[in-house]
Amino acid sequence: MDEKLTHPRIRVALVDDQQLFRSGLAVIIGAQPDMEVIAQAADGTEALAQICTHGPDVVLMDVQMSPMDGVEATRRIFGDGEVNMGARPKVIMLTTFDWDEHAATAIRHGASGFILKDSTPEFVCESIRAVHGGSAVIAPQSLAALLRDEPVSTPELPGQYLELTEREREVFNAVALGLTNQEISSKLFLSESTVKTHIGAILRKLSLRDRVQIVVYSYENCIGR
Template structure:
């Protein structure tokens, strides 16, 4: 394993499925399975022990399911503890058998970067791991917005932190929330791609968000999605 490899943790209660995914992931260049877990509680322990970059998390498991494990994984105290220990930021992809699963939507609200169907291809799995490791969503922008649109019955008040964004940052926020890439955002708001990246970083910092996926969630939660 190279120091530059993406470290992957597999979480699923079915031994055969875990081993099949392990073989697929280990066969890819630039990524390595560093461990496995059979339920959410074990997954939380393994994240602390192994400091993975990406967790592939089954949504339905005994003892503790993937939704609750994701919620606990991204609880502020857990995130702060891992950061203090020097662990890298962790990304979660939930695994499900149902497309646009309500549980997957809840997991994304708690911090997951998207979901994959369990019958996904090896190429799709590889690309998903690389995508979330880079801080992006697994889901296509339209699917992510459709999933989030049905997840909030009523928007909550706009936080003061959002009101503190500059006018240009709000334009970038709206474009990212709509699912646009940095290149597309730049074309919409007349900025270079490097400047867009700077604005996105500032938005994430000011709103205390982890990645672009959470910008989409934040927009829907507070009624800011177009």
């Protein structure tokens, strides 16, 4: 059987207002045997049109563009009835800064994470594969910046968080530190399937989409810091 039919390539759209940067990404991604660049756009408005036309699996979306930036484009992608498209793509935000509040807002709108523009080609490609496979990504440098920051105050813990069991809080804190399921399994002496079950319960109880939103939730509420 044709391997291409068994393992179809990941269809990627690139959205950035710097053509040279887009071209560089296109070369890197196009060199991967399991990926192809099927659309490019210079701003959010053009991106929405390209996504509706080509139906990419994953979109690399710059945060700051004009006239429509990546945050607004992401909001429209995942907003109910905002854009008439088929299956919604996974979105990875591209940012210049270690911790970008705009990227965090895009995550709340539905993006699957963000990476720095100066990330290595290997990290960019692995991030695309991870998000396409259902995971979420956050640049290691950004996570480190999050964990270095000191909260200006200690707010009252959210009621939703207090509903978590003691074990779920342990798993929550481990996810917020950027640990993988395998690392959490080893740290807490749990099977990986049990870790996945706990993460599912945490996401449900806190009304979050994925594990990168757990990191943002932890940061915003100064939990486990």
